[in-house]
Each structure stands twice: as structure tokens, then as C-alpha cells.
Amino acid sequence: MSVSPRLSVSDHSRDSAGLRHVYPVLSRRAGGLSVGINLNPNHACNWRCIYCQVPDLRRGGAPAVDVALLAQELEGFLADVLEGDFFERYGVPEDQRHVRDIAISGNGEPTSVAEFEQVIEAIGKVAGRFGLPGRIGFVLITNGSGIERLPVQQGLKHWAALGGEVWFKLDSATEAGIRRINNVHLQPQTVRRRIAVCAKLCPTWLQTCLFAWDGAPPSAPEQEAYLAFLSGLVCGGVALRGVLLYGLARPSLQPESSRLARLPAEALEAFGAAIRERGLAVRITP
Template identity: 35%
Template sequence: MKMTVDQIQQTSADSGTRETADLERMEARTRHSLHPRAYAGFSFVYPVLSRRARGVSLGVNLSPDALCNFSCRYCQVDRRGSRSSSRIDVGAILAEASAILDDWTDGTLPAKAGWGPLPSSLLRLNDFALSGDGEPTQSPLFGQVLEALRGLLDKRSLGSVKLIIITNGSGLSRPSVMRAMSRLRPRHDEIWVKLDWGSQKAFRDTTGTRRSLPVHLSRIVSASRVIPVTIQTCLFGTEAGGPSEAEIKAYVRSLRFLRGRKADLARVQIYTISRPPADSSLRPISPGRLREIARIVRDETGFPAEAFGA
């Protein structure tokens, strides 16, 4: 039986906790199959069951060659295999996005994605997320893809579906990127920016770059003037333990810096690794410890903070 868009989108405002619990159960069953890049032979667009989006997110991979300007220790993109030779094509992305919306509307997407039966609380299309196997703002067609997706959603009267940019923040100083992001809808569309740990040394060690943490924080402040920013932080330990109390304090200091500069942060998302990372010595942090760190962030910075376990 076909579902209407209204039926699919229908969800109560207080369903977030139930959706998260449902997603946790789904991930426990099929953890490594929830973030595949392959769907129906597509090259760029793929569906994801996302706890952080509390529903279905449609990923748009602007880095099919798996190249990235960061080399994060926790990165869970498998870069060991052969890389795709697909070149970014706005028309192809739009065609795939349109086709996957058709699958969503007629109810065939979950089966095609291999998810099996889903709780009704998860039948909510949340967003198109520009992310994928690298840094999306590196693509010279980033702005064009953003505009094309917005036009597609408007044409289909899907104004409730968000556009989300998931970025390491390196492109937030480029005028072309900020012009594109300025066309996002404040308080609806979202920018999710990585903030990896709180000291210069830990930031560089984690990201595998020589970039400046103060410059990164200043870029977050500037971006938040355009649209509220969601901070994403992946915390992890090693066989020796961690993160230490000193590292958590440094992280809180960075968030306090953002508060002091009046950065407009929608929320802070604290999570851990759930699939094999680039650095095999890393270990996930327990859900209880993540919740405790999120509580510290809320108490000491005033920012809303959520924890997402492995």
C-alpha cells in the first residue's frame, strides 16, 4: 500500500526518545549495514538510519573518490579499497535524489536498503545530508548541489525536509562556501561542524593536520552568524583508557570560548566510534561515560548536549 508524504512525515513532537530507542535496537541488530554508500546502483545518494537525525537521512556523497583534507584517527570510512572514479555530476545527483524520494514515498526504500521491518516511529524523513566519504565543501559543485536539492524539495512540497551540511569546518572561511550556506534556512536547515577535542595538540593528533584550533573555533563562530551550528565531537579511548579529565576540561574550555564569543550553537552532539576506525588502537567509550560528559557540557557551558553511544 502506498503511503502519502503526509503519512510518512507524521510524527509527534515528543517522540524523540522513542525514536532514539528504536534506532539503538536497530543498530544493535545491523550495526555495520546502516551506513553503506551503495543503494540501488546509485553513485552519490544513499539512505541512512540516523540516531542523530532521529529518523531517515539521505546522504549525498560529494567525495566518491574518498579523498579528504583531514586524516582523522576515528574516521570510519574504509579508504583501503579501490576508489570510485565517478565524477560529481549535479544532474546525476538530482536524478538519484528524485528516485530515492520516489522510493520513500511509495514505501519501498526500507526493503531496498535492506533494513527489514521498521518501527513506525522511524518512518520520518528528516533530511538530505551533504557528507559522504570526504569533506563536502571541497567540491567545486558544493553550492550548485545545495541549490539543486533545495529546488527539488520545493518542487515536491517537502519543505519540512532539512538540508544538513556535515563538515570538518575547513571550508568555513571560503567565500564561495559561505555564500552557499547563507541560502540555507535559519532555524530549519543545519550545519554540523566537527570539534575534535579541546587542546591544540589533541586537535592536531586527532585530525592528522597542522591546522590551528583557535582558527577553527573562530570559523565556527563566524559560521554561526549565518546559521546556528551543531557541534559534533567523536570521543574515544585506547587500551590505556581515556579520555582523561584534563582532556575533557580542555574540551569544555573550547566550548566556553565559543560561548564567550556568542556563537549560536543549536546543540552539541557527543558520540563515539561504532565501526572500525582508521586507527585500530581506538576503543569506543561507554554510553554511561558519554552521558556523563554530555552532562558536564550542559552544566558548564549552558549549551544543549546529547550523547550517542556505540
């Protein structure tokens, strides 16, 4: 039996399985094996989040996706995990030897790919061959920039039919905060519109990274704007699953890395309590 590199919650390498689009992750949030789908193997993204751990990240769009290759890789990988000796080769601890989800994440924004709808259909077909729908989760992690494209909306409908959900990035609710953290010029009202569209199509969580900048937590005005933004969504009837609040787990590979630091768990718990007061469920991963 050949021995592969050990998997760890601190290493989310996209090429650990030697495949173009499929990679394994031991996820601290999922609590087991997450089967990652990388639609941006060119390391290009239309955002540049300052906490991003993607190596050699550059601005740009995704390349064309060979959907047949993706399906072939996913089928072979799932067969290895579910029917082969994958867990032994990768040294996965006994209590984590189960597939928690298939997660579309990777090295860039997945909704930027032209073949998004076909990708969703292919994942659904392969997962169906192994009887996975209803047994595992299906997660799309996105910054929401492609949500208003019709092919993406069609894909989200298919994703919802699989039992899937969306983790929609929201790190700030101010224009200045979005520009500083995500390096894009974006109005909060545009984000609000995209979240509303997404939530109508597929169960949606907001995903927020909370961290210290130059030793300080988010400012009071930033926190107040974020909470007011959530209240506006709730009052506007946007049906969200809740908020996934998490801290820094691995070092950023961006130029701002030295300015970022983890916040104590107590800070995330306190902010989570304020979110719950706005009527939303919260899951916290310090």
C-alpha cells in the same frame, strides 16, 4: 518485487542504492531514514580522522560534481522512498519508515567541492518538488575547512533558508589533540574563527566523538581545554545550537583501529553534564 540488501544502523555503505551521490542510511541519531549525499565518491578527504569508517580513505580533494546527475539521482531516490516500495525492499522496520533528513556527509569533506553552492541549490529545488522543506531536516556534516570560502558561505545561507543546520566537527580543542585525532595541523584559534563564521550563516551544532585511546578516556588536560574552548565561544557571543556528543558505533577502518574503543554511556553522560554547565545544550548518542 526484487529484494535489496537490508538497511542497518551498523552499515552506512555509500553504494547500497547503486548511485554515485545518493545513499540511504538508517541513522541511530536521526531515528529513521537519512538520505545521504556523498560529494566525495573518490574516498578522498583533506582530514584523516582515526575513527573514520570510510573504506580505502585517502588524502585529497573532491572531484568535480555533476550537479545535474546529483539532482536526477536525488529526485529518483525520493520518488522511490515516498511513492514506491523502497522501505519494503530494504526491510526497514515499520517504526522507522519515514524520512528524517537529507544529510550531506559521504566519504570526505563536502565543503571542499568547487560546486558547493550549486549543490545546495539543487538539493533545495528537488526537496521543494516533494514538499519536504519544513517537514524534514537538512544536515551538513563538515570539518569546517572550507567555511571561509565565499561559495561555501553562499551555500550555507541557502541551507539555512531551507531550514538546514550544520554539524561542525570538534574532536579536540588542543593543537596536539587535533593532530592526533584528525591528522591535521590546525590551531584552535583557527577552529574558533571558522565556527564563529559558520554559526552566523546557519544554525550550528558542534559534533564531538568521544572514545577511549589505548583503554583510557581523553586526559584531564584535554577535557579541560575542550570545556574552556566552549566557554570561550559562549562568552564570545557565538550562537550555537549545542553539542552533539557521540561514541563509536562502528569499527574504524584506519590503522589506529585496534587502539580505539567505546566509552561507557556513563562517561559520555558525565562529560555532557560538564558541557551543559558551560551553557550549551547537549544531545548524547553513546
